[in-house]
Amino acid sequence: xxxxxxxxxxxxxxxxxxxxxxxxxxxxxxxxxxxxxxxxxxxxxxxxxxxxxxxxxxxxxxxxxxxxxxxxxxxxxxxxxxxxxxxxxxxxxxxxxxxxxxxxxxxxxxxxxxxxxxxxxxxxxxxxxxxxxxxxxxxxxxxxxxxxxxxxxxxxxxxxxxxxxxxxxxxxxxxxxxxxxxxx
Numbered sequence: 001x002x003x004x005x006x007x008x009x010x011x012x013x014x015x016x017x018x019x020x021x022x023x024x025x026x027x028x029x030x031x032x033x034x035x036x037x038x039x040x041x042x043x044x045x046x047x048x049x050x051x052x053x054x055x056x057x058x059x060x061x062x063x064x065x066x067x068x069x070x071x072x073x074x075x076x077x078x079x080x081x082x083x084x085x086x087x088x089x090x091x092x093x094x095x096x097x098x099x100x101x102x103x104x105x106x107x108x109x110x111x112x113x114x115x116x117x118x119x120x121x122x123x124x125x126x127x128x129x130x131x132x133x134x135x136x137x138x139x140x141x142x143x144x145x146x147x148x149x150x151x152x153x154x155x156x157x158x159x160x161x162x163x164x165x166x167x168x169x170x171x172x173x174x175x176x177x178x179x180x181x182x183x184x
Contacts (some may be wrong), residue, residue: 003095009049023092023099025073030102032085037093038064038118042146045099055091062093064121065100066114074116074135084108086117101168119147131159144182145172 001022006014023032043061045051066086069079079085085107087100108117126148131139139156144165145151157164166171 001090001096003060005058005060005114006047008180009047009057011037012047014047020095022097025071027074027078027101028076028102029073030069030076030079030085030087030099031071032067032098032105033070033072034065034066034093034096034098035067036065036114036118037062037095037098038121038123040122042095042122055074059076060092060095062089062091062095062098062117063128064088064118065093065098066108066117067098069105070097073102079105080108084114086114086121088121119151123147124151129156131155136161138164140164142166145176150176152170 001020003018003020004015005018005020006016008014023031025103042051042063044056046059046061064086067084069081069083072079072081079102085099085105086102087101087105089098089104092098108114117139130148130152139152139161141149141153141156141163144153145167149165151167153163165176167176
């Protein structure tokens with residue numbers, strides 16, 4: 001299978017498009033044919049070698065994947081081959097296939113795209129967690145055009161909060177307004 005991995009730490013030029021063996025699911029796991037993988041800042045830190053928990057090289061990054069269940073490991077009864085799912089995984093999302101624990105795979109509804117689903121995992125949960133840190137009438141979101149920021153802004157507006165959104169450039173401002181369809 002094809003995967004994007006790095007064998008040394010550094011900038012984006014250390015990423016390699018390589019052939020690696022397709023993983024096989026163990027008991028309680030599933031093999032997902034990946035349609036979309038989330039890209040998070042943690043992936044960048046891992047690549048640069050500055051993540052708080054070192055990774056073993058070579059390494060295939062990617063904490064979140066969405067796609068179709070390809071193969072079931074022994075004992076998996078809650079999912080079926082061909083079923084669309086998303087899952088948080090310890091690594092390996094930047095590949096054609098990835099392993100996930102079956103109990104951590106979430107079936108996807110028909111109206112939710114694969115790429116959108118991956119944004120709900122790390123970025124979505126972070127935004128929800130931040131909104132539940134206290135009772136606020138207003139929210140100041142720095143980096144509002146980023147993954148967490150764009151989700152947090154939309155959730156805060158939906159809750160009726162006053163949102164003050166800041167972005168770092170005119171380009172990010174333009175993209176932000178394309179992502180956040182509701183007026184602030």
